[in-house]
Amino acid sequence: AEARLARRRTRREVPYAAAPTRAAAAGEPEDALLHGEANRALRSAVARLPGRCPQLMGALLSPRDLTYREIAGELGISQGSLGPVRSRCLGCLRRMLAAEVEAPGPRGRER
Structure with a gap:
């Protein structure tokens, strides 16, 4: 069965x-610019989140690739509460970004 x-x-x-690497992005200036703009927009939205969401999302987005145990220790919260808090923070971020990005009109046309 397995x-x-x-x-x-x-x-x-x-x-x-395959995700574009920094070397590949360095070859195409437009790609590097778009990647940088997307990162800045994400970091800006994360900074505007309420409560301890900015710290949690910052730890999750960290290039150090922290484990849940390390993140919980860093933030001073229990490891079991990280999942629900992360879910609420991602929901807030999703709603915030959805409000900023206008949905396409009928038949995919911009309004």
Whole structure:
């Protein structure tokens, strides 16, 4: 049963395209500029989140790739509460960014 499940899962899973590296982004100035703008917009939105969300999201976005245990120790909260707090923070961030980005009009046209 486990083998069948693994076979089914591999048929459905589609690998992500390789993420552009800094070296690849350095070759294309437009890509580097767009990547930088996206990072600045994300960091700006994270900074405007309420409560301890900015610290938590900053730790999750950290290039140090911290574990939940390390993040909990750094923020001084229990490891079990990280998931629910992260979920609420991502919900706030999602609503905030959705309000900033206008939805396309009918048939995909911009308004």
